[in-house]
Amino acid sequence: MGEFELIRQFFAAAHCAQAVEGVALGIGDDCALLELAAGQQLAVSTDTLVAGVHFPAVCDPSLLGQRVLAVAVSDLAAMGAEAIGFTLALTLPEVDAQWLKDFSDGLSRMAHRCRMSLIGGDTTRGPLSFTVTVFGRIPAGQALRRDGARPGDLLCVGDHLGDAAGALSLVLGERQAAQELARPLLARYWAPMPQSTLGQLLRGHASAALDISDGLLADCGHIAKASGVALEVNQQQVPVSTELQALLGRDAALQAALTGGDDYVLAFTIAPEALQRLVLPGFIHVHVIGRVLPGEGVTLRDSQGHDITPVQRGYQHFRETP
Amino acid sequence: MGEFELIRQFFAAAHCAQAVEGVALGIGDDCALLELAAGQQLAVSTDTLVAGVHFPAVCDPSLLGQRVLAVAVSDLAAMGAEAIGFTLALTLPEVDAQWLKDFSDGLSRMAHRCRMSLIGGDTTRGPLSFTVTVFGRIPAGQALRRDGARPGDLLCVGDHLGDAAGALSLVLGERQAAQELARPLLARYWAPMPQSTLGQLLRGHASAALDISDGLLADCGHIAKASGVALEVNQQQVPVSTELQALLGRDAALQAALTGGDDYVLAFTIAPEALQRLVLPGFIHVHVIGRVLPGEGVTLRDSQGHDITPVQRGYQHFRETP
Known part of the structure; x- marks a missing residue:
């Protein structure tokens, strides 16, 4: 043998x-x-x-x-x-x-x-x-696909974002942090917990869903394209953890949440009344971060409603090119 | 993109x-x-x-x-x-x-x-x-597993063996052959045809089956072990193609058929009466090459019934170690 x-x-x-x-x-x-x-x-x-x-x-x-x-x-x-x-x-x-x-x-x-x-x-x-x-x-027939988002739906995420992207600088040794700060961030990188409970609870309620692996804005683009709609993200509603803000500062933390990847958090669209009917266990925190509109593409807006969509939305994981 | x-x-x-x-x-x-x-x-x-x-x-x-x-x-x-x-x-x-x-x-x-x-x-x-x-x-319940062979069953293969192993020397450029000889052998290496029709016809008839990828004797060992029986292979019944014999000579062709790999031909055990009931299309040629006995392991026998089991039964594919 x-x-x-x-x-x-x-x-x-x-x-x-x-x-x-x-x-x-x-x-x-x-x-x-x-x-x-x-x-x-x-x-x-x-x-x-x-x-x-x-x-x-x-x-x-x-x-x-x-x-x-x-x-x-x-x-x-x-x-x-x-x-x-x-x-x-x-x-x-x-x-x-x-x-x-x-x-x-x-x-x-x-x-x-x-x-x-x-x-x-x-x-x-x-x-x-x-x-x-x-x-x-x-x-059968209850799978959460990417192509069901409709104008009027809300855009939501299942947790705060950017921790894994923030942790990557620690993983690569480019940045140092105190244990109590590093530990939760590294856990998000090395052991993301798939949001299986949330996904199953969203069946019959959400109109579209995916998991964020390439970065929020890039992945929202996949829902927009598959559904033939536009998605609008309100930057001030995008949830970031206190640990990530402590590590990177507010601006870079937001940047990680918007364009960083490896989150493995669900993003989904859902009609407002369906969201109200949704009963979630205490450990799941859903955040409304935007809405679905007629049109195409993804737009990021600041608190004044200005279009601040960045050019670079994607994320190349650990390293895409040798 | x-x-x-x-x-x-x-x-x-x-x-x-x-x-x-x-x-x-x-x-x-x-x-x-x-x-x-x-x-x-x-x-x-x-x-x-x-x-x-x-x-x-x-x-x-x-x-x-x-x-x-x-x-x-x-x-x-x-x-x-x-x-x-x-x-x-x-x-x-x-x-x-x-x-x-x-x-x-x-x-x-x-x-x-x-x-x-x-x-x-x-x-x-x-x-x-x-x-x-x-x-x-x-x-449900009709899958051909490896653990159902019983003493008294016949051991069969779904085609001649060793062509792919013989072709490997052509693939690696270690040996040359005329086009008409090389072509059918190379086809067996590069485009083995999975024996799906045979496999489906064997449902409800064969007692155990697998596809030969590591060599006939090595793979027969998997059936013997999973089923808790011994398998006996009669060397003179092992089918080899005329092309393979022309390329390697009779002895080396037999060796390729017994211990070469990459055949992707089915080997199966079946009760004699079940084999007689089996109706196969003309393009499938099943060969009885041995039988199932009480005991364990695989024994190769020559035409006089002598035990000629080789020590080296396995096959390391193209190259197992760098």
Whole structure:
């Protein structure tokens, strides 16, 4: 048995203890088997993370394990789906038992939090990268798509924004901060919590939704385009954490919230009356940050209503170009 | 819009024209949505192919596109599932429009052959590799697993073996051959045809099945282990093509058939009476090559019944270690 076969068994043992409804057959055969109750659809999303592009090549493998899965599950949350399972394609330059154990521990922690199990995957030799494919179930016809925003809807986000982008300077060692300031920001970068509860509660209420991964303004552009509407964002309503303001100052914190990425917070549009009907648990704080109008594109407005839309809206993650 | 966003749109346009039953929502949102008819399960499998490990870094991108998908679909065939769709996570060192067009053409050709559509994916910058996750449907409880082989069953394969392993020496330029000899062998390497029809016909008849990717003897070991039985392979019954014998000679051709890999031919166990009931189309040739016995492990026997099991059974694909 080769070392890669051992790794497969190691991951299988670490993650398949958890029996999850919907997984009829897990790791070990040519395919895994999933099943759905009548009237359900399966949501599927794939994300690749490459060392040196999406995360620093040298980092804590346990945190990396958490992050790799959380980022992928966030797409399920954005659709309103309930996570079931995931496959992991792991490409490693070499086999380091301690690194694998730590990575697996972090992955396992996030899998348990999200109540999902590893159902399959592949392990190959090559430059460090991960491709995670996640599976979730959702009642047919209730998925939160990007194309349903209508003029008159409100634009909302599910939490404050910019913490992960702010934390990146700490991750890269470009900036220092006291422990009590750094800790919550780094947690937002390394272990974003997919907003699965919010996503599921928004089913039947929100008109469009997505998770913010490329930056608020860039991702709002995706809703505007898919829905054939204009979105207006009021800068003073964009929520930023006190930690981020303490780290960067108010202006740069706002900038991180508007154009930074890696938030994995939901952005959604919803009719005002539907928002009023929404009953949310105490740990979820939804912020109205703008509205949907006829037209196209995304406009940022200051407190006087002036158009202050920046030219650069996107976000290149850790590093897009070598 | 970045070049990677353009690539996503290019692939979406190339592959989503094909409407496939079971795909409720394809590329373009946070997730794709699949749906199943009542009583069906979804089969899922993930494969990663890394340049320089699973395929030569310099090769025809059109052939590579075909191969990347065929290899993954073979796992669906081995389970008896009918292909629906796939996701493609594509990591590229640089954007080369002609390379992408050719790769996409090959991928598209195989997708049409297999009647499946691209439902999602991710495009990232990094060392060349692909992770394909394939989806297929199958009536609940009818999947061909590895753990059902019983003493008294026959061991069969769905085609002759070893062509791809023999072709590898041509692919690597280590050996030359006349066109008429090289062409069919290279086709088996670059465009293996997943035995989906055979897999679906075996449902309810075969007791265990898998696709041979690591070599006949190594993969038979997986059935033996999962089923808790012994498998006996009769060397003189192992089918090899006339082309492979012409290229390598009889002995080396047999060796390629027994321990070479990349065949993507089904191996299965089946009760003798179930095999007799099986009605197969003319283009499928099933070969009985051995039998299932009580015990464990895989034994290779010559025409006199002597145990000639080789020590080295595995296959390291293109190159396992850097």
